[in-house]
Amino acid sequence: MDLASGTKPLGRLVVELYHDLSPVGATHLRNRCLSGSKASLQGSTAHKLQAGYAVWLGKSAAAADCFRVPLCSRLRHVELGAVSLSLN
Structure with missing residues (x-):
């Protein structure tokens, strides 16, 4: 991206x-x-950027509905550079 x-x-x-x-x-x-x-992220606004840690993006203007992604408990954030989707 x-x-x-x-x-x-x-x-x-x-x-x-x-x-x-x-x-x-x-x-x-x-x-x-x-x-x-x-639901493209194109045009999304980054609300917060914490260097070396995380970026918080808002809902893109194109995304009209919420989408629930099932939790995957087999993946953990133990490696540098891990990326995840919020369940909220």
């Missing part, structure tokens, strides 16, 4: 998806990273 602040490119975020462990979550995040999808 390419990141930008306005028109200024900030870089690319590369995320490994574990489709074998969380197929719904992996597919959902992949689809949100594609431009043109109904």
Whole structure:
């Protein structure tokens, strides 16, 4: 996913998806990273950025409905760079 602040490119975020462990979550995040999808992250606002830890994104303007991703308790945040979707 390419990141930008306005028109200024900030870089690319590369995320490994574990489709074998969380197929719904992996597919959902992949689809949100594609431009043109109904729930694309394109145009989302980052509300908070904590360097080396996390970024909090708002709901994209294109996403009209909430989507519930099933919890996958087999995946843990124990590695640097872990990415997750909020269940809220």
